[in-house]
Amino acid sequence: MIPCKPASEHPPEWKKLFADSYVGLKSLNNYYQNTDLNPQLLNDINTLFPIQLTQELFNTHQADGAVLKQYLPSEHELKDPPGYNSNPVGDIEATQLPGVIKKYRHRVLLITSNTCPVHCRYCFRKNFPYPDSSPKKHMFEKALAFCEQDTSVNEIILSGGDPLSLEDAMLAYLFKSIENIKHIKTIRLHTKYPSIFPQRITPELLDVLNNSSLNKVCVFHINHPDEVTAKFCEAAQKIKHTNTTTLNQSVLLNQINNNAQTLIKLSHKLFNAGVLPYYLHMLDNAKGTHHFHVAYDEALAIVSKMKSHLPGYLVPKLAREIAGEDSKIY
Ligand code: SF4
Numbered sequence: 046m047i048p049c050k051p052a053s054e055h056p057p058e059w060k061k062l063f064a065d066s067y068v069g070l071k072s073l074n075n076y077y078q079n080t081d082l083n084p085q086l087l088n089d090i091n092t093l094f095p096i097q098l099t100q101e102l103f104n105t106h107q108a109d110g111a112v113l114k115q116y117l118p119s120e121h122e123l124k125d126p127p128g129y130n131s132n133p134v135g136d137i138e139a140t141q142l143p144g145v146i147k148k149y150r151h152r153v154l155l156i157t158s159n160t161c162p163v164h165c166r167y168c169f170r171k172n173f174p175y176p177d178s179s180p181k182k183h184m185f186e187k188a189l190a191f192c193e194q195d196t197s198v199n200e201i202i203l204s205g206g207d208p209l210s211l212e213d214a215m216l217a218y219l220f221k222s223i224e225n226i227k228h229i230k231t232i233r234l235h236t237k238y239p240s241i242f243p244q245r246i247t248p249e250l251l252d253v254l255n256n257s258s259l260n261k262v263c264v265f266h267i268n269h270p271d272e273v274t275a276k277f278c279e280a281a282q283k284i285k286h287t288n289t290t291t292l293n294q295s296v297l298l299n300q301i302n303n304n305a306q307t308l309i310k311l312s313h314k315l316f317n318a319g320v321l322p323y324y325l326h327m328l329d330n331a332k333g334t335h336h337f338h339v340a341y342d343e344a345l346a347i348v349s350k351m352k353s354h355l356p357g358y359l360v361p362k363l364a365r366e367i368a369g370e371d372s373k374i375y
Contacts, residue, residue, distance in 0.1 A: 090333075132172070132368075144184055155203055166337070167331075224257060232259045235266065237265070268302050269307065270307060277318065292320065296337075297327060298328065303339045322360070326364050348363045
């Protein structure tokens with residue numbers, strides 16, 4: 046086992062840039078003065094799941110447009126109908142040890158970070174007990190020891206939060222350690238950084254990918270074609286050129302992307318960026334997300350229309366996650 050390195054004393058440049066770009070509730074106060082959300086409501090929403098996005102996102106998109114509506118709060122977050130809960134996909138039951146989730150045969154998911162580049166209001170882990178489960182450095186060693194012992198595992202998924210919230214030295218440590226486990230063949234990263242803060246794709250990160258002998262898969266999380274910007278495309282190309290398979294998964298969201306034309310455009314734009322659409326997820330019933338819900342019949346009709354306009358490789362699989370099942374349902 047490779048010993049885990051301590052965090053660097055001097056944060057990398059991207060981290061400082063990112064800290065400067067981050068806005069939370071306090072910085073958005075002026076905007077909220079003109080909305081129906083009174084300060085008490087906003088405070089209640091923020092307490093449940095902090096409001097965080099980048100200034101660039103806020104400046105680039107209309108507040109009532111499809112992109113920002115994913116990241117700005119709504120009073121609906123405080124009014125859950127029955128059936129919405131804090132553990133919608135059985136993460137708690139599938140946790141083997143803090144930060145290690147095993148739901149499916151042959152794959153283990155590591156909660157590598159409790160930090161994301163943006164807080165998506167529809168997030169299925171918005172109520173996840175991160176302080177208990179986000180591995181500290183010594184916890185990575187235990188997580189990797191678990192993966193080493195379980196020889197049925199051939200793929201490790203770095204998730205979170207967002208694994209690219211880790212510094213590159215820590216990612217290099219994880220990649221190297223995983224390479225040393227003979228039965229692990231594939232490493233997969235799920236990230237929103239390339240579409241939210243593409244400056245995160247540093248030369249050092251590309252070195253980590255380039256130098257790895259594992260099969261590498263990077264899954265982006267983009268829901269709307271307006272998020273496929275020139276900067277995202279550049280970042281995605283850089284990742285792809287490290288011999289990493291680049292995919293995208295979306296969540297089907299009411300008033301964001303629940304029409305075939307939007308998703309067809311998304312598939313085309315992703316493909317132009319070298320990215321294949323992978324999953325179109327039904328919303329998970331996490332507390333505070335019901336206003337994004339799309340009925341399954343509507344979802345089937347949307348995908349049917351997509352099939353009539355797109356080649357099969359550009360139609361994402363419509364997927365549902367049901368706690369306790371041994372795969373996603375699609
Ligand atoms: S980036 Fe992913 S984990 Fe983070 S808030 Fe968004 S959906 Fe949740």
